[in-house]
Amino acid sequence: MSVGKRATGGFQPLAEINVTPLVDVMLVLLIIFMVTAPMMAAGMKVDLPQAHSAKPLNPKEPVVITIAKGGKLMLNADEVPLDRLVDAVRAKVNGDLAHVIHLRGDKDAAIGDMVALMDRLSSHGLTHIAILSKREAPAKEAKGAGK
Structure with a gap:
């Protein structure tokens, strides 16, 4: 917290928000999530074959x-x-x-x-x-x- 001179000769605290620590924490969290997101994907990667005669399934009406x-x-x-x-x-x-x-x-x-x-x-x-x-x-x- 910094203090500034008052016109009357006394000192008054300056109320300024320091956003630098907030931005630092958010950037670190962003990097952590970017690194861990690919590891959270479930399943195994496979290269699916192409079927030319395949038709989309119609959902069954209950x-x-x-x-x-x-x-x-x-x-x-x-x-x-x-x-x-x-x-x-x-x-x-x-x-x-x-x-x-x-x-x-x-x-x-x-x-x-x-x-x-x-x-x-x-x-x-x-x-x-x-x-x-x-x-x-x-x-x-x-x-x-x-x-």
Whole structure:
């Protein structure tokens, strides 16, 4: 910190920020990250062969079955009766039994209806079923709970 002369004869400190140490630290960190970044790359480098007849993969549209509180079933956006559900799902997955089926159920739907639906699908070879849920933010701790 430097001091300067005041017009009245006293001394007053000069408030100046010295950014040189900050710049030095940032440059050192930049060099460290530049040196270590190539070492952090996972995997092995390979030279991939060219395939002239290769086509890009189309992402699979998910098959979503929704069961409502009253037992009403929806396949994607279409309402489907329970007796025709398996055939409709098979038509959507085009015979791919490894295709994942997303099962959404209302929180007030009977668990028995969901289990029966999963049993019906798995008995027909559709065993890759994922149950979807809504993720909620974690509850905040109550302030002053321990007081």
